[in-house]
Amino acid sequence: MSGCWAATYSVVVTTTVEPLQSLLDGPARPAAQQPRWPDDAALKSAVETLSSMPPIVFAGECDVLRQRMAAASRGEAFVLQGGDCAETFAAATADNIRDRVKTLLQMAAVLTYGASVPVVKVGRMAGQYAKPRSSDTETREGVTLPAYRGDMVNDFEFAEAARIPDPQRLVRAYHASTATLNLVRAFTTGGYADLRHVHEWNKGFVSTPANAAYEKLARDIDKAMKFMSACGADFDAMRQVEFFAAHEALLLDYERPLTRVDSRTGKLYDTSGHFIWVGERTRDLDGAHIDFITKVHNPVGVKLSAKSDPAYIEKLLDLVDPDREPGRLTFITRMGAGHIRDALPGVIEAATKAGSAATWICDPMHGNTFESTSGFKTRNFDDIVEEVHGFFDVHHALGTVPGGIHVELTGNDVTECLGGADKILDADLNKRYESVCDPRLNHRQGLELAFLVAEMLAAD
Numbered sequence: 001m002s003g004c005w006a007a008t009y010s011v012v013v014t015t016t017v018e019p020l021q022s023l024l025d026g027p028a029r030p031a032a033q034q035p036r037w038p039d040d041a042a043l044k045s046a047v048e049t050l051s052s053m054p055p056i057v058f059a060g061e062c063d064v065l066r067q068r069m070a071a072a073s074r075g076e077a078f079v080l081q082g083g084d085c086a087e088t089f090a091a092a093t094a095d096n097i098r099d100r101v102k103t104l105l106q107m108a109a110v111l112t113y114g115a116s117v118p119v120v121k122v123g124r125m126a127g128q129y130a131k132p133r134s135s136d137t138e139t140r141e142g143v144t145l146p147a148y149r150g151d152m153v154n155d156f157e158f159a160e161a162a163r164i165p166d167p168q169r170l171v172r173a174y175h176a177s178t179a180t181l182n183l184v185r186a187f188t189t190g191g192y193a194d195l196r197h198v199h200e201w202n203k204g205f206v207s208t209p210a211n212a213a214y215e216k217l218a219r220d221i222d223k224a225m226k227f228m229s230a231c232g233a234d235f236d237a238m239r240q241v242e243f244f245a246a247h248e249a250l251l252l253d254y255e256r257p258l259t260r261v262d263s264r265t266g267k268l269y270d271t272s273g274h275f276i277w278v279g280e281r282t283r284d285l286d287g288a289h290i291d292f293i294t295k296v297h298n299p300v301g302v303k304l305s306a307k308s309d310p311a312y313i314e315k316l317l318d319l320v321d322p323d324r325e326p327g328r329l330t331f332i333t334r335m336g337a338g339h340i341r342d343a344l345p346g347v348i349e350a351a352t353k354a355g356s357a358a359t360w361i362c363d364p365m366h367g368n369t370f371e372s373t374s375g376f377k378t379r380n381f382d383d384i385v386e387e388v389h390g391f392f393d394v395h396h397a398l399g400t401v402p403g404g405i406h407v408e409l410t411g412n413d414v415t416e417c418l419g420g421a422d423k424i425l426d427a428d429l430n431k432r433y434e435s436v437c438d439p440r441l442n443h444r445q446g447l448e449l450a451f452l453v454a455e456m457l458a459a460d
């Protein structure tokens with residue numbers, strides 16, 4: 001892998017390039033899960049192109065999100081992060097993006113109304129194009145090829161040429177991300193996300209118990225709004241909603257060239273997304289990914305599995321959040337329904353002892369993945385709910401704050417996770433399994449989860 005990126009200028013320009021390069025260069029650290037790009041010159045060209053592109057997000061927006069995450073760390077807001085496990089270029093269509101945003105808006109409405117807390121809406125979107133893998137290769141019927149590592153690296157098609165990493169995909173990922181975020185911004189600021197349209201977000205989705213419950217809730221919201229309106233409330237203030245973009249900062253050849261100096265403060269921000277996180281497989285304290293997030297001022301997350309060592313937590317805090325600044329660091333725990341009650345307390349206690357101000361978010365997906373009898377990578381809806389229950393229970397017992405959830409979902413009617421009110425069975429998985437990586441909650445399962453989490457929040 002070449003380190004030949006060069007941030008030639010910052011778009012929020014004022015500062016020279018030097019501070020950026022010296023801050024990011026540092027001693028070379030091992031970077032796990034990076035593709036082996038076959039052509040250095042092609043990589044250099046792609047990285048240079050990225051360096052010259054405008055930022056996808058602005059530093060000031062990242063600061064707003066930091067404040068929102070800080071509110072969630074105190075229990076004054078609740079974070080909803082959700083979206084595909086792996087976005088694909090082909091699926092970055094208007095309909096798919098709209099349905100994912102609608103699903104998140106509906107889930108947020110359920111959580112806000114049910115629990116009376118503001119919901120911080122964060123899409124796993126507009127940058128979630130790179131995947132860490134358990135194995136470097138994939139074997140099908142005796143044929144072994146390099147693993148698919150996300151559309152930012154290679155193609156999902158099981159063919160030798162398709163699986164060769166192509167650095168031009170870094171540039172395509174940038175364009176797909178800007179197009180996605182552009183539409184998301186249009187939906188969320190152009191009136192579509194206005195709470196007065198709360199009924200319309202449900203349109204186009206098949207009627208089920210979760211959708212019927214949502215309709216009832218939407219009627220209640222309508223009624224409350226009519227009452228407030230009669231009292232003179234200004235609903236134009238609700239025409240727009242804040243919506244943020246997040247992804248795993250996995251490919252440093254993508255994240256580094258999009259890191260820019262903020263003209264207001266001279267600080268570095270990764271402008272590829274508002275919130276970035278480091279995954280379970282790349283969170284080594286001496287590795288390049290943790291080093292990278294120490295250098296940028298975005299709000300950042302680190303995933304923690306049940307294997308997390310409490311001693312790790314203190315070291316991580318000192319590196320990533322030395323000032324213990326609320327909103328800066330989020331721990332995204334993904335321990336599994338069977339482990340969370342045993343593994344989470346030690347981790348939270350270590351953080352509390354170290355003076356942590358971090359936000360705690362539950363990812364109930366990644367510790368609950370298994371292969372079904374029919375051979376699909378899947379998750380059980382009940383395990384997902386049970387992990388969130390465990391997360392709430394542990395925080396309550398320790399007097400700490402459950403600050404949000406992080407889920408893999410789609411607005412589409414897929415059959416990837418088992419269970420839910422529709423009772424998706426193993427035999428149903430082949431009907432509409434479209435994920436190129438992990439199984440996602442479909443629209444109805446997402447909504448159903450939101451109702452259950454709203455109950456947990458309301459019981460707080």
Ligand SMILES: O=C[C@H](O)[C@H](O)COP(=O)(O)O
Pocket residue numbers: 085131132133134135366437438
């Ligand atoms: O989120 C994605 C997956 O959990 C991760 O990429 C590992 O998947 P794999 O075990 O199929 O490689």
Ligand SMILES: C=C(OP(=O)(O)O)C(=O)O
Pocket residue numbers: 085132248278279280281303304334366438
């Ligand atoms: C790979 C992922 O998660 P984790 O790092 O927690 O395994 C993911 O969020 O898709």
Ligand SMILES: [Mn+2]
Pocket residue numbers: 085086366408437438
């Ligand atoms: Mn995943």
